[in-house]
Amino acid sequence: MAKKKTKPRKPKRINSRKKGAAGERLARDYLGIVTGATWRRGIQFQGGPDSPDVVCCDGFEGLHIEVKFGVGGLDFGTKLFAAALAQAVADAGEGRAAVLLWKRFRSPWLLTVARCPWRTSFEGATWWVPDDVARVLRVLAEATAPPPEPDR
Numbered sequence: 691m692a693k694k695k696t697k698p699r700k701p702k703r704i705n706s707r708k709k710g711a712a713g714e715r716l717a718r719d720y721l722g723i724v725t726g727a728t729w730r731r732g733i734q735f736q737g738g739p740d741s742p743d744v745v746c747c748d749g750f751e752g753l754h755i756e757v758k759f760g761v762g763g764l765d766f767g768t769k770l771f772a773a774a775l776a777q778a779v780a781d782a783g784e785g786r787a788a789v790l791l792w793k794r795f796r797s798p799w800l801l802t803v804a805r806c807p808w809r810t811s812f813e814g815a816t817w818w819v820p821d822d823v824a825r826v827l828r829v830l831a832e833a834t835a836p837p838p839e840p841d842r
Contacts, residue, residue, distance in 0.1 A: 710759065727748035766816075778804040789830065790802045800817070812830070
């Protein structure tokens with residue numbers, strides 16, 4: 691019996707919008723587990739200080755978190771990495787810490803601080819241990835929190 695010839699398959703096109711949304715949902719879940727706070731996806735249609743990829747209303751309001759998920763060429767020192775950091779800084783606006791939360795396939799989540807006006811020692815540093823990620827996010831959030839209103 692002769693084997694049936696099959697045509698080679700074309701690689702499937704990746705829908706980058708769906709991949710980004712899936713990555714943001716995974717990041718939301720990861721941040722919820724790590725910090726114990728409730729996170730949600732941000733507004734996705736504009737890009738700017740009012741639209742981080744993930745948002746928390748439980749004490750992490752001063753952070754602008756940019757999520758990159760499953761980008762093959764994203765690694766330290768690459769043009770994609772520099773572009774992702776630049777996007778985080780540009781979208782964060784003034785007065786907010788710009789944070790890049792990124793993950794390659796089959797790798798742990800990594801957190802890189804792109805800009806932090808209050809803790810310059812954090813800038814460019816990357817953490818991957820969940821306890822360290824939670825600690826760094828808390829320190830950044832405390833630094834960006836508005837001062838308490840005086841008692842009258």
